[in-house]
Amino acid sequence: MNIRESLIAILVLGICVFWALADGAAAQQGIGSALRLMTPLLLACLAGLYSERAGVFDIGLEGKMLMAAFTAASVAYITGSAWLGLAAGIGGSLALSLIHGLASITFMGNQLISGVAINFLASGLTVLIGQNAFGLGGRTPALTGDGRFGPITLPGAEAVADVPLLGPIYSGLISGQTILVYVAFAMVPITWWVLYRTRFGLRLRAVGENPASVDTAGISVTRLRYTAVAIAGILCGIAGAYLATGLSAGFVKEMTAGRGFIALAALIFAKWRPWQALFATFLFGLLEAIANLYPNLDLGIVVVPSMFMNALPYILTVIILAGFVGRAIPPRAGGEPYVKER
Amino acid sequence: MGGRPAAAAPAAIELRGISKAFGAVQANRDINLTVPKGTIHGIIGENGAGKSTLMSILYGFYKPDAGEILVGGRAITIADSQTAIRAGIGMVFQHFKLVQNFTVLENVILGVEDGALLRPSLSKARGVLKQLAADYQLSVDPDETVENLSVGHQQRVEILKALYRQADILILDEPTGVLTPAEADHLFRILEGLKAEGKTIILITHKLREIMEITDNVSVMRRGEMVASVKTSETSPEQLAELMVGRKVLLNVDKTPARPQAPVLEVRDLTMRDAEGVERLRGISLDIRAGEILGIAGVSGNGQTQLLEILGGYPEKGAKVGGDVRMNGAPLPLSGSGCDAGQRRRDGVGHIPEDRQVEGLIMDFTAWENVAFGWHDAPEFNKGWLMDNDAIRRDAQAKMERFDVRPRDCHLAARNFSGGNQQKIVVAREIERNPDLLLIGQPTRGVDIGAIEFIHKQIVALRDAGKAILLVSVELDEILALSDRVAVMFDGRIMGERLPGQTTTGELGLLMAGITDTDHTPAEAGIPPEVAHDLPQGRA
């Protein structure tokens, strides 16, 4: 990674350090908040990464997360087990992935339309089924106890809690998250490793750049792309399950609230790379956390209205994008079905 | 050139009754072909005759509708490329199947990795590649990204891919279309080496000279059918050309000496640095007079593209251009406003770009829309606010008529024409504008001989009409046949100018490698040693 490539990372870490120096307590809360907020973004972003690196564009991340949130919450409520909920979340999201694969791989349809359709489908089906099953207008009943993923205290967290610097970071931030947060973060090096160090990753990247090269090497383009789309489904499933059973305690209609699109933005921001995805989603989480902590910025002469603090993460994104990130070139075969014979 | 007789041994490849239709197009019809083991077999045919399709079937890329394939005497069903690879078939496609942002190594191992992890495969491949490089003089930097390689080297990668897969039968689809003579020559020596090892080679090309030079047998295709298969030693270029096109073809350009007049283009000390700060042009000076063709020879990537782009009015983004360029005495702006391709056209510059599919045509546009491409501002194509589509269509139809573009349907999308016919559309569009100065890049790359003959005639006719022509080509034959003067470019400089009648390909080849009379070692400025030692030795 050269300087320009790691700019997001430097920026993000810079903000964190500056913040920690200026107001340690606030920074700890804010960064913790950023970690939680970024987790679904990160998972969805990596989901998009697998799919798009294989040449299948996916604007249905939002819908898949929503469906997963719903199925996860429903099953977790019915069975009382967050783990079964997670499985159901993955299942729900995978079902939509399958539709996306069918449309964009098997039937060589328009990937964008398919994604739009999936978003609509999830938005309608979740409430429709939810209302039918629970009669709460699309909400699921609140989850309690084992129906939710609780925070995990990492070994040694208590011991080092009072050590300066290490304490707040290890005990305050790293420890005490739900298991799915750790899964999400572990997915970053895993994704990097899979992508750049394994046969599967090599083929996956190849099929997104030039499917004909993969085909003439005797590998099935269709199977590779389906696998990628399925992985995207699984990751979106975890993201949705985390929203419903980790961060909150149940499903509320439209609860993804546009996070799938933010994840998409982060993916482009990260130029389809795993480490950069980590930092891009962290940046989004951080900006939101900052806006949360300082809702009415009093600049002395004027008080910045809350609407603008709400919009601040989006404004900053545009500025950072225009100022530092530069051109993002998607995988060359992205968005195009692989058509051999016309 | 005698291949060992293969009388008793089963043929390496035997195709029986292969047919393939794409929708309503019958690309191959009932094709039979026998390729004896240990021979080099040439296949020729017009653009769109079905050569690539036939070979892709053999390689398992397409599935045939009917027919049988025998490899080494055994009938096998080649369901996908994996089967073909396992049967010992390797193919270098006409349009390379490389992953541009992968390294050479990654491209080589793709599909034949040794395990789930890359590292062992990569190190093994590195070793094998080193061996192959030594055995066949096929050296490429294994860690270089493919998009940074010249086309010639990309092709090496394709060949290395096939060899790495231990192919016994190697198919090469128009391999020399993108090579310099030196590179082509080098390739042929490799092919002969492979043949000596007992490997079988199928070579598709449009260049009869290559067929005559290297193949043992040659088959001719026309409109999806196999019309002849003959021993190379028993045929002649003229006969092959006739078999291919179905009529007699003039193989040499028929032109009278030039009668140059006043200078049209004067270039003085043209320099250019690209966005990364790399110096691409280092003080180019040249003149072109009305009624003459200045040919620029050179290995691609030595600044020809930049020269054409600057003269065409669109230097690449972020480039710094210096120097003085005048056309008919008036200065041409080299940057800022006034330096744009539209203005150049109004100033009387026509341009046949090097890459017809990326620049010269919009592949999704119809032929008639492409006929207005670049000239969409022209008054005769416009009626007030609107474009006069009827006028454009009439014009397109007429041009297609005169240039014998086939099929003669101006409503067809450009991508549905074969490469030769696509090129004819571009040539027709630019030549018929009757420009004072015509810039031409690689006019006949991948075009069949029938079309080459035609395009060459048009270029000469324009010259005879008193226009100035700048011709850039990596085909030395083409340069020598068409140009009135030849300049050789190397590393952003003009190495020297020669008259075609008074030079040889050998001399030009040396210049192309950056070696002047006074300086007989390869110039230091970045010429890869293998190119230097690949130089053709006195093939006049």
Place this chain on the structure above:
Amino acid sequence: MDKMPKWADVILTPLISLILAMGISALVILAIGESPWMALTTMVEGALGSSYGWGFTLYYATNFVFTGLAVMVAYHASLFNIGGEGQAAMGGLGVALVLLYLPLPHWAIALPVAMVGAAAFGAAWAFLPAFLQAKRGSHIVITTIMFNFIAAALLNYVLVNQLRPVGSMDPASARFPEATNLPALTDIAAAMGFDWGRNSPVNVTFLVALAACFLIWVLIWRTRLGYQIRAFGRSEPGAVYAGINPVTITVIAMLISGGLAGMMAINNVMGEAERLVLNAVEGAGFIGIAVALMGRNHPLGILLAALLFGFLYQGGGELALWTSIPRELIIVIQALVILFTGALDNMVRMPLERLFLTMRRTSRGAVK
């Protein structure tokens, strides 16, 4: 070489796809224990069975035509504008400012002025993403998503703090002057002497939308600018070779796109609500994406797709209003229609092509 006749591709394929979508929708309706037949009749009756239903269908369709055209123009320049939502919202602001602060004595004068206002604000909101894309390579998909959020915040601020009449609970502007209210199509029909119901929201903007379809068709396929936009969209290096300036074309295409999205405000803000309310766009910007893609980025296709979505919206609305079927079912039906006609169309087309090919072969064989 075409594998099947054009009419089959243009009519038969979408029709069969639509029937498939409807079939699956019927299964969904059955699954929630309702009658598909009743649902269908309610929808058709509600959307097309009365002047009233038509009025709504056309009203919604008008919105979708504008946002669909907006997506289309950008798409032809190879730009994916998903900022229609924000641009339409800003268009509403433009309309409101013009109508509230300029003295406009008659709707016939107000309409063109408001159109300018709407288009200008919508275009302005598309300008920065376009400029950043062209100059800095900032991906237009991110910037337009961000600008949707920013527009919502800005509008929220302006409505709550500036345009809202003091003491009003509603974060909405004051009503526009009576004189600027656009005539509904029903009023026009009445003035022309025949009765076409009343109180339906479709207004003269529908005619503007039809004109926009035609003009955009002319723009894209008949003018030099359109030619340049299409050429640029298909190949940027090609465009540069042809003397087409990428920056200019990117910006112009996005300005037109944003302007069109903004023009939607003529319909919903000026024509229907007659004041600016929060969230006036109601997702029409996103529907526009589906409409444009399903309409194959052609104004005629967009018009048809917009009508289809207008029908689904109104029919679905009726379904939710007058039956116990929840309103989310309509979203599901929309999703299925988008999926089958837009993304799974080859599922229908491929077998059809094979059918036509064999038909042609056998008939040719018979002739021989």
Place this chain on the structure above:
Amino acid sequence: DPALIYDLGGKFDKSFNEAAYTGAARWVEETGGTYRELEMQSEAQREQALRRLAESGSNPIVMTGFAFGDVLTQVAGDYPDTKFAIIDMVVEAPNVQSVVFTEEQGSYLAGIMAGMASDSGTVGFIGGMDIPLIHKFECGFAQGFKSVQPEGSVLINYTGTTPAAWNDPVRGGELTRAQISQGADVIYAAAGGTGIGILQTAADEGILSIGVDSNQNALHPGQVLTSMVKRVDNAVYEAFVAGADLEPGIRVMDLAAEGVDVAVDESNADLVTAEMQAAVDEAKAGIASGEVAVHDYMTDNTCPAS
């Protein structure tokens, strides 16, 4: 038959619309009558819904939400024989009853309770979409809190600027954590479906929360301090009972009319101390007598307490 129209948020928003539904359901239970109900899909449908219901003979027609105000102003005159009731908005017409609630008063009481329950001197308010109505809640709450802890501070957050702000429990949860980190130990949620996440997180983090609109005390027994109930259900119920005789004019559902209140039930009985209850009762009396003036944000768009 009477009819009820819900606003865009939908019938089951766990708050305002749902309260209306509860009122209608109670009416059904008690009278055995039937009524029609509609949920809006889009802005344009409002007028359609009103007219269709009026034309089909529904009477009275009750609608929830200020967003109907403008349309009703247009439509009411066309159906002089139909009675309409609109909640949260004043529409002046001879056949319209405008039901308005004094949310600032109820919120004031909630603020008093928060002030007494807070040890840290810092409490939080989290609103949904940033609109004037919610500022009314915010301002009343802040006044009540300041009346107990004049030096204390109220943290204020709004979830967002789009309708998504009403349905984002995740964001609600994060805002709650942010406020907790700044010292808040009682948080008042006026944010629709987002509030679910706020109450949940508050319960998880072991601080108190205050629900809104409906009685949400039972969502987390022992952890929700109280709910500022807004008796939309009563308004609907009474309108339905009145039937065609619905009285036009402005109906102010204030403390005195039991239109707003703080809910005390078995779920939060342990949290509400006797002195808290006394303070609330005292404030109620003060408000009723005019001794305590709770400023209404809507009158001048400002809030004295912040």
